[in-house]
Amino acid sequence: MKVGIVGVGLMGHGIARNVMRRGGYSLSFLDHPGNQPVDELIRLGASPCKTPAEVAAASDVVIVCVTGSPQVEAVVTGETGLLSGLTPGTVIVDCSTALPETTRRMGAAVGAAGCGYVDAPMTRTAKHAHEGQLNLLVGGDPELLERVRPVLASFTEDVKHVGPLGQGHELKLLHNYVSIGFMTLLAEAAAHAADAHVDGQVLVDVLAGGGGASAALDRLAPFIVEGDREGLPFAIANAQKDINYFRDMARQSGAQKIIADGVANAISAVTESGNGQAYLPELVNLFRKPPRVDGV
Template sequence: MAVEKIGFIGLGMMGHGMAKNIVEKGYPLFIAGHRSRTAVEDLVRRGATELTSPAEVAQAATIVFLCVSASPQVEAVVRGSSGLKAGAHEGLVVVDCSTSDPNSTLALAAELAPLGVTFIDAPLSRTPKEAWEGTLDCMVGADTATFERVRPVISTWAGKIVHVGGLGDGHKMKLLNNFIAMGYAALYAEALALSQKSGISPQTFDSVIRGGRMDCGFYQTFMRYALERDENAHKFSLANAAKDMRYLEAMANAAGIANPVGNAVKNTFAAAVASGHAEAYVPMISDIVAAGNGTKLT
């Protein structure tokens, strides 16, 4: 069987590491220009081929991975005048690794199917560190045959791969995953602000929680910023967190369920973004909530 030829669009904090693992593990890799020339030049040195547009990447590849910020960007990459659709060919598989709106995912799949293109979702969990190390978590929404086709390539950058279900189910699961994570972040931030304002320092708070039943990996990452001021502890922006919670709200509306906790989490992040902190990282919500309550986590 011929080796799959891989395209990759979106060489940001996550995509750079993912693409690095694909090319280093033997797959021909085609990339399109990105605002970060550092990532492009690094991948070319490792053996990737740079092309000028998503259309050219689609023409050259048999499987194309997308790792961009949200559904509007995915739609632009697919539908743009030099987008993937312009270079589509029979048998091409497009894998959206972004955290996207499942409704958009279903629409794009229906649009590409008459061209012989299969569109699936395979969003990620964990951080740029794991992307670089090739140990991300991945949740895939696809038919079984397509899942088996893409799994060997995904395994170059993921340590845990779960076939969640059919098209769109990966993105639904990713939103549920991020709901839990951002819910933790909002909860920790409010608890720390209340603790500080009540005379219990963040250090004392942590000495009780750490190592107990309420401890977890996300807590430790979050507190690495709250206690040690490590700004790179979790490189995921508040803007992206707020976007994911809006998508979760749409998912809840489509399912016809009440999601009061989801709305509270969404509002925490929406307020932080509205106050000018869109590009701050998730653990920094602790400072924003504290400041909004007239205190500092010192």
């Protein structure tokens, strides 16, 4: 199979390199200013394309790894989008974090063209993408999943079929709500501890030995203790987008979202102050109280 990818960002770059290095597939990619450096991909034989339509025309499987629903819609159904270059039988694998209603709408448009669409949002981090150890939550026709599974195996550790089209993105939004919610709460607690002159390592040890032990603590601990943000290179603005997607999903279904609203308010105050591109662990500092005039 020939593989294409649209979105060679922090996550997409790791996917692309493993599709070629581990999977041995030929690869076409959208040449875009938002890409990570593609020198390695070019050396491995990847072919740049000017439009998503060109990527689609060169591919049997197209992986989409962009920011959110507006970008997915533009990539799939835009003027030079994938839809205008697809040949019957092509399968689109949407690894973005998007609203389920967008997923189902894109799936219907692609299906009408005689092609397949599955949502396969990722869990884990850019480090796991680079190492080919992502986990995918796949919604859609199980037969389509089996058709593309060999490609997915080149950059994943675990691939779960979770239900019909759109359910992958529902579960991803639930996952990110819980994950970002935990880390926002922990960042607020760590900021309070720092303001109270509690040693960061002591805080981490106390939490790890009790009810605070969690993946969220594991990911924020390097920043709490050493100021190292690189363990979770996930922009606060992206976290806000994901929480707002969850709130939209909850609103449409009539589900409670009281805590989600609180998380959104905490994060939006940071992005509105111009810190949206800071990484999520940096919330620990951004939540701290301002120093007094005397510097204390």
